[in-house]
Amino acid sequence: MRLSRYFLPTSKEIPSEATIPSHQLMLRAGMIAQAGSGIYTWLPLGLRVLKKIEEIVRQEQNRFGAQEVLMPTIQPMDLWKESGRYGCYGEELLAFTDRHNREMCYSPTNEEMITDVFRRYVKSYKDLPISLYQIQWKFRDEIRPRFGVMRGREFLMKDNYSFDLDKESAIRSYQNMYQCYLRTFNRMGLVAIPVKADPGAIGGNMSQEFNIIAETGENELYYHKDIETMRTQSLDSIDLEKLQGLYAASGEMHDPATCPIHEKNLVVKRGIEVGHIFYFGTKYTRSLNALVNGPDGSLVPAEMGSYGIGVSRLVAAAIEANFDDRGIIWPESIAPYKVGLILAKSKDGVAIKLANDIYAQLQENNIEVLYDDRNASTGYKFADMDLIGLPWQVIVGKNAASGYVELKNRKSGELYQIHSEELLGKL
RNA sequence: CGGGGUGUAGCGCAGCCUGGUAGCGCAUCUGGUUUGGGACCAGAGGGCCGGGGGUUCGAAUCCCUCCACCCCGACCA
Structure with missing residues (x-):
């Protein structure tokens, strides 16, 4: 979505x-x-x-x-x-x-x-x-x-x-x-x-x-x-x-x-x-x-x-x-979506393309994903995503050009820099 | 049901005591600049001040009444 x-x-x-x-x-x-x-x-x-x-x-x-x-x-x-x-x-x-x-x-x-x-x-x-x-x-x-x-x-x-x-x-x-x-x-x-x-x-x-x-x-x-x-x-x-x-x-x-x-x-x-x-x-x-x-x-x-x-x-x-203090942290089995995909550079053509591709790929693999494609400030998007508490956040932004994204665990806060091609394997 | 509290813009609130025709922040809309932790500038729209009745020249403000919602207690997934 x-x-x-x-x-x-x-x-x-x-x-x-x-x-x-x-x-x-x-x-x-x-x-x-x-x-x-x-x-x-x-x-x-x-x-x-x-x-x-x-x-x-x-x-x-x-x-x-x-x-x-x-x-x-x-x-x-x-x-x-x-x-x-x-x-x-x-x-x-x-x-x-x-x-x-x-x-x-x-x-x-x-x-x-x-x-x-x-x-x-x-x-x-x-x-x-x-x-x-x-x-x-x-x-x-x-x-x-x-x-x-x-x-x-x-x-x-x-x-x-x-x-x-x-x-x-x-x-x-x-x-x-x-x-x-x-x-x-x-x-x-x-x-x-x-x-x-x-x-x-x-x-x-x-x-x-x-x-x-x-x-x-x-x-x-x-x-x-x-x-x-x-x-x-x-x-x-x-x-x-x-x-x-x-x-x-x-x-x-x-x-x-x-x-x-x-x-x-x-x-x-x-x-x-x-x-x-x-x-x-x-x-x-x-x-x-x-x-x-x-x-x-x-x-x-x-x-x-x-x-x-x-x-x-x-x-x-x-x-x-x-x-x-930032919001909900859903257990994965009852989370409304498994992944929140955040486009953190909403004017960057490369990032847009990469985020769109990841979105399509996740959907094809039946991974429930909520894609924040809005034209809003990054902080606003992060805050919303933390609030609704999806277990995983995929952030597409500064390293989009090299194909890298960040995978963040909402509960632990752990952040992984991974190549977009490895994403499916991690989820 | 007993006790307490609150109703003012979509949300959060101020104004009420001491009556003079409604304001702030956020949100929304327009234009521009922005975009890695809830951006900025300029402009705009939005209210029968919970309802009804009274007092008064005049009521968001005072009085009566009804309603809604919230909190504490006794009952329950």
Whole structure:
């Protein structure tokens, strides 16, 4: 993409309404535009990141045996009355009536809806286990939206629902998602710490949240120091049983009086919740009468779990974990483009030719590149490129005549003088 | 929802206390000079000062009211 034709409204001014780095940077980098409290338009650059994250989540869901569906954003309220959550979900549920005066709501979560699908088609244990997920917009009418897309009212979430015949099998499904989540966040270049959590309105007695460590996180986390070192290891070498056996709790779940580990092993940090997995058994299958025949002919409610990942929140969380005073530093797997190509001598015919050639070559090789071909001062271009945080910068300028360009790593700041013909090999 | 704050040009702000018909920086447009870390000169455009109501000869400024947004707290991917 040529920056001269790209809709990228960057700004050097810090927007007054934003108080945390990710919110400020997303606005300054032209990723989002606020439409109302907790509601945002995704602009081209922001949408690319959102889609990258979404695709990683999708691939890992599929890899771990889940099947994608797409449920409506608007649900009839009848299901909520049937499940018993109508009254207790509270004001967060955005409710309204259609022209026939039928009560409807904008989905904040989809346990009812998926269970309704399940009960209509699945009648036998032979069809179990089954794991269905969607990546869909949700709306929760938060008491206080804040921090941009970190706590928006409308947000993109991956929600997965597992159905099993018995508890033992359901726990296996839960563990399957646990592993899936470790892998999913790893692929995004993020270290997520799983901690025991309060199941809240979803229900059940077994749940864990996955948190990205960041100073601006809303959760207080308490965990064994070995978890951090284990989480930076390669996934293949991780001892899952050991990892899950180590103490890790969030907020109210931590009680200093009963904490089983020594203070010197306890790490206290703040985290951003980006995923949450729940096992809640038959809470919904009982109330919604989702029964299957077991091998012995008995009719039993299916055992369920649900598993969320905050896709839009991850965009902000990734920034909170990766930025400096000049801007965002994207992990390569979720960066909007891999390479920022900067024409640093926009009046120099040789440099223009070389930059154009490199641009064409990168495109031919399917390397995602944003080409700053604008007729602007070099400092302006550098500042913009640092702000939007692409992992690699290729600068074409003073040594263009000899075919040399600079390759700069946004994260480390390392700068390499290389010949343009060697560029592809380095990327 | 309780407490606090802010609404003035696209963005960041001053002016308000002490009423006299709106200003600064950035951005934008035109022309020229520039171009290796957010360039410079000259010129230009852009505002029902959040909405409504009042007080006054006169309101961005004082009073009432509504709305929006932000911050702190209780809930959540």
